Amino acid sequence: MMMNNQSLIDEIQRVSEEVVELFQKKQRGYTHYELNNQQCVLLSLLIINNSLSPIELADEMKISKSAVSQLLLKLENEGFVIRKKYKNDKRSVTVELDEKGKIYKEEMKEFEKEILKKYYDGFTVTELDNMLELIKKSRDILL
Template sequence: MKQHLIQQYSELQNHLNLRLATKYQHKMDNQLTAKQVLLLELIRTGGSSTKELAIQLNISASAVSQLLNKLEEKEYITRTINKENRREIILKPAAKGERYFEDMHMLEDEVNRTVFGQLPLEDLEQLVRIMKKLNSIIEGD
């Protein structure tokens, strides 16, 4: 019974994601891969070195360098040499990278308002409790 419900949830979640992606595709920046988005988010939240990013993404430093090259080519990030430690490269989102997050935040607000905003208060409270539990389970791994 439990496995059946988990499978049903998974199918419903996939269907919801597909419907949302289809409905809002015209508002999404489709120039980035999932790994590039994740790397850009890590840089935005303070990821600084290639080695550190490689550990966080569980990929090689050379793979991170390739992703960084693509992000820089597409003008989503900037790389500058630290004047105090010339061996260190400072990674920061460029204007286009910041705009990406602003656009995604606006899109997320729209989805929250138009989709989740239609749920009754009790359902939203239960959904938040469940999401907190799931986050706790993942953090415990």
């Protein structure tokens, strides 16, 4: 049975969400830390950017500054992040990974290597080539 355009789009969206959900579930199971989704997102942003202000974190996460403050307080108390004052402006702070955060970063690097190898080993070279072309086309459409 041939699906119509909207049905295909809906199915792609559903399966994509399922893949993301499976990836996140495996990711949470990989680390020995008990972190919720928002904590993982915040730490991931710091892994990618090295340091961000609480305002930048709130903007990136699309949550309130007070919600970020609560997240930071818990993560700071547990040794995942540290707040540092800017040298030029003592009222402003930047947030960086602390010791546990750096360990978490290394665990996530290992997880990514392991899961991506498993993921991509499930495809032939031709399938990977086709996937790359489709991803590039998706990117170009959004530009």
